[in-house]
Amino acid sequence: MFNGNVALKTEVNRLNSHTDLNDFRQQILDSYDPDRPEILVCHGTGCIANGSVELTQALKKACQTMGVDAKIMPGIKSTGCQGLCSKGPLVHIKPHGLFYQRVKAKNAEEIIQKTIIENKPVKHLLYKDPQTGELFHKEEDIPFYKKQKRYVLKNIGKIDPTRIEDKIAVGGYQALAKALTTMTPEQVVEQITKSGLRGRGGAGFPTGRKWQGALKAIEKKGRPVYVVVNGDEGDPGAFMDCAIMEGDPHAVLEGLILGAYALGAEMGYLYIRAEYPIAIKHLQIAMEQAKAYGLLGENILGSDFCFNAQINRGAGAFVCGESTALFTSIEGKAGNPRPKYVRSVEEGLWGRPTVLNNVETWANVPMIVENGADWYANIGVPKSTGTKVFCLVGKVNNVGLVEVPMGTPLAEIVENIGGGLPGGAPFKAVQTGGPSGGCIPYHLKDLPVDFDSLTKAGAMMGSGAMIVMDDRDCVVDVARYFLRFLEEESCGKCLPCRLGLSRMREILDNFSHGCGEEKDIDDLMGLAQAIQDGALCALGSSAPNPCLTTIKFFKDEYIAHVRDQKCPAGVCKDLITYSIDPEACTGCMSCSRQCPQGCISGEKKKPHAIDESACIRCGICMETCKFKAVIVR
């Protein structure tokens, strides 16, 4: 919010009251010069990979070398994920409100010259609608952003996550101050319960009920009680928790502190997977800064409330995202789940009452406390309130981070926000909930995306990955992929999961090699039922979901694999053949040049042919051909 190049204060004063916080906020806002330009460069994972770090350096260098007037010297900031990952690196320029996409370091001087010095947009960097060709100047006009409702993601991409001052300027820690000065802990729990907030980690357990359960356990067992953040996001295709922790770490921290206040916890843990180094770094910085300002640690905001937190790094096991495995991991043991017949709120970390919530759930808490439960309950649908952040990935034009109210129809997310599929074809299926979720077919495109509707359809909300698939994706292959992932990630403690997932995968392997039988499909379903019923933890019991939902909705495709030895999507290599349509082939020779086997022959400007006996079915010829002459059957 305030300009990055203005040194605000060198020494930090503890904030000892709500008034202190408000004064400090005012001081930050006063130092903000609305006319001074600000360049916000997205530093989400995708944009960093596409060169946003180099871009930031180039922008800074360009400012120095081009003699920008001191009055308009822009503040250049690295922000969290701005959302439209497929068009990165993204740049947002204030006060013009301009939104640039696919910006490279070589565009830096042009941006400084045209936009900062001359106040004009750089046209070729603006977002162009792939269908209509319309140019958009501002972020809020682009359909991808326009149709979203950003509450959790509100500040991500707008603030520098490494500066607490930025966060305070946009209203950070106001909810905490409000709770500490005007609310009792019981009132905080009541607000969360009334808001209808449900856990964003996957199962959708009502957060308020969880907190109340912990309070009851405390009555019986006394304190200490622990609050824990589950940041062990590991679903293939999911990155929303990563984006929240990287882009707005204070939101998670403030939520956690509010939870600690509500439950009377003195210690909290943030369990973050080690593969998220930036998230860990930003949270560490956030905690240090919050501590320095007296928002974390002893006597928070001058009150009697003391709370400390520490970060624990997950060492790369997907199963540690499961609550009991996460606790054993924090306790310093191998991350194996333990039976959950006594709930975690009663017997969690070190056998004490524990409240474990997902990153996104914690990030929802401050806005509920600040705006009230009724405000929150009005967003979304009655039994699934609020918004949900999704990662839209796969065969969709606008790959990125989206936030919509609960109950938004699936088609709205994929077709309107996601911009549909490349080529304009309808989607075949959407996999929600990662390896624990299920495939939703096109004919259910109007399904409202909320906890209960998804579960009814056999899928689940999961953490929020949405993988869009088209008719070139084979459902057998998809089910195999997720089973292989979980087979690798199973802790191996209980037998149905350790042996059963391998056996399910073996049956699917047979299908894709064309050596399955129709009765194997029934075996697969029986075994899946045994794993669902028999596995010790949620990793195992939800593992058969992708396979079961694909059998439910795409049984004909399974039958094509086992009865006809055909893969309708053209994916399973043992069941397909590539050939060239002589009428469509122009003899351009590009396929024969690219073929790694050298098995495509033909003269220039004459139809080519593929030698099937030598073909390894890599599909490069099909990708190369501009005339759609390569056919897969």
Added chain:
Amino acid sequence: MITFNINDTEVQAEPGWTVLETARQYEIEIPTLCYHEAVSSSGACRLCMVELKDGSWSKLVASCIYPVAEGINVYTETERVKNVRRWVFEMLLAQCPASGEIKQLAAKHGVESTRFSIKDPDEECMVCGLCTRACEEIVGLSAISMVDRGVHKKIGAPFSRPTEVCVACGCCVTICPTGAMRSRIDAVRGIPKITLTPLAV
């Protein structure tokens, strides 16, 4: 005393008992492999699954770790229970084909063949971890433990080398439900450090 039902018959249990302990008290048959009364239960083999029912609600739980509660309705032979049991036995028959103990128990519950392929015909170990629990809880040494994760999980000494920590007490061999430890103990046991002095004549 806590009163509840197993297979529609009223049973009574001390607080703190598990469903399995109560069933054994009443001589109700529930198959187990990884359970032993001498060590803590871990719920790994899932053969002891039973179904809890309450009206239209039902859920499968591992009886060896499920604490008894007043008024619950436990069923040990429902279709869902038998489905889990059958598949677990079939997987075990393919995984540990050399274990006579598993074959016997499976046959007793009507499973005599498996539809899965056998990978190692000499394998006996089902990686239930009973031996490691015995070594930790009874002997107090933890000479052996679980190594690796998931499908690669196995029983072994640190760094897969014979360990001097092992006192060759044979506790693991005795407790092993599949007979696998018989051939494994020599891979675990190191050479004892003490020098034996000849007995005075």
